[in-house]
Amino acid sequence: MGSDGRDGVDRQRPGWRRTVGDGVLALALLGLGIAGTGPSAEQRGVTADGRAYALMSVAALALAVRRRWPFVTLALTAVAATAYLMLGYPYGPILLTLLVAVYTVAAHRTLWPAATGGAAVLVLLTAHVFVGVRPPGLLGLMPAAAWVVVPFAVGTTVRLTRDAAARNRAEEARRVADGERLRVAQEVHDVVGHGLAAIHMQAEIALHLLEKRPEQAQTALAAISGTSKAALDELRVTLAVVRRGDGPAERAPAPGLGQVPALRDRLAGAGLPVTVRIDGEPVALPVAVDLAAYRVVQESLTNVLRHAGPATAAVRIRYAPTEVEVEVTDTGRGVAEAGRATIGSGLAGMRERVTVLGGSFASGPAAGGGFRVHARLPLEERP
Known part of the structure; x- marks a missing residue:
């Protein structure tokens, strides 16, 4: 029986x-x-x-x-x-x-x-x-x-x-775990990818100037040191957030739009001139919105540094009562001649970050040449 x-x-x-x-x-x-x-x-x-x-x-x-x-x-x-x-x-x-x-x-x-x-x-x-x-x-x-x-x-x-x-x-439970792994992967990708791109560009400059202008090469090497330290610090913060669970908060705040000027300075040292324009009165943003907006700016500028060739970039941040808007444009060669697969992967990650918070995302060739990335994020986080 x-x-x-x-x-x-x-x-x-x-x-x-x-x-x-x-x-x-x-x-x-x-x-x-x-x-x-x-x-x-x-x-x-x-x-x-x-x-x-x-x-x-x-x-x-x-x-x-x-x-x-x-x-x-x-x-x-x-x-x-x-x-x-x-x-x-x-x-x-x-x-x-x-x-x-x-x-x-x-x-x-x-x-x-x-x-x-x-x-x-x-x-x-x-x-x-x-x-x-x-x-x-x-x-x-x-x-x-x-x-x-x-x-x-x-x-x-x-x-x-x-x-x-x-x-x-x-x-x-598997979906939650997969989503968390994807979120961590995106964070690490953005932090490490940006840092390595800037370090690579600065290293190229240092090698080019080492014999002819050693004093300028020393400046590039100092920029490499500063960029690598900043990337490592940000990576530690990201991993601390993942590890801590219900433990004490991380030692430093999560990245946000307030760090865009420091990002601009690092990229200037890597050979990419960036202008930053802020419209409206800056306000305190929800942490997830602030982080997503900063990552859009960071990843967009990293793509310019990697793929646009000799170019300049412009960042516009607009604060409104119900949303924050970020736009990154460059004067480079655009997608046609750049690495399509790498850019597409980065754009997909940015789009995912924005849409999961209820925002809108658009990217494509800019009107006067180059490339444009634009995102709108509502200030109220989606439940």
Whole structure:
């Protein structure tokens, strides 16, 4: 009729609360059986003797371990109920114990072992229809089968619903983890990508000037040192935010639009002149909005440094009552001659940052040549 191995749905032993609950249920059905077996038999002209009460007691008390050993419980209740019916006693409270046992197996064990056990019980229980002291004949087949089929169907439905809910929770947890990994990857990409691009450009300048103008090469090397330190500091802050969980806050604030002037100065040292224009009165922004706007500016200027060739760039930041707007334009060669794959990946990351906060993002060739990146972010974060 099946094994009680740990291959079922409930792999862990039930807790003490469930064990106590099963014991209470067994005692309740035992009391119901003692009170109801005699009257139900008398209504059909049969006297319930000691054998009837003994079989009913075995079936009821077996439910005390129904979740620890569901197949053992099912076997005991099925044998007791079958013997009860084959001795000529009419349907009574003993069948309630069988109903609970069948439901338990269907709800707490996988389909095939549960179905095998249920089929064996169905065959065993319906034997009294044809043999026994008072066989009811074919008219008793349907009522007898219902005591197995109905609880098995209900238990299977409960188990499938529970499994689906568990899968949905696991899938949601995976989505949250994937989203967090993507967020961290974007942060590290922006920090490291910008720092390495600036360092590369400054190193090229230093190599070019090392022999002819060593004093200017020294300036470029100092810029490399400053850029690498700033990138490392920002990377530490980013990783601290990821690691801290509910611990203390990071030692430095997350990057924001207030750091754009420092970004401009670093890029000037790397050979990219950048002008910054601010419209409206700067206000304190939500952290996520401030960070996303800064990353758009940073990634856009990094793309200019990497791909635009000899160029200048302009950053415009506009503060409005309900939104903040950032725009980055350059005078470079645009996308046509630049690295399309790398730029496309960076633009996709910027678009994701902006749209997840309920903002809008646009990018493309600028009117007078070069390239333009434009983003609008609402000041109210999307829930």
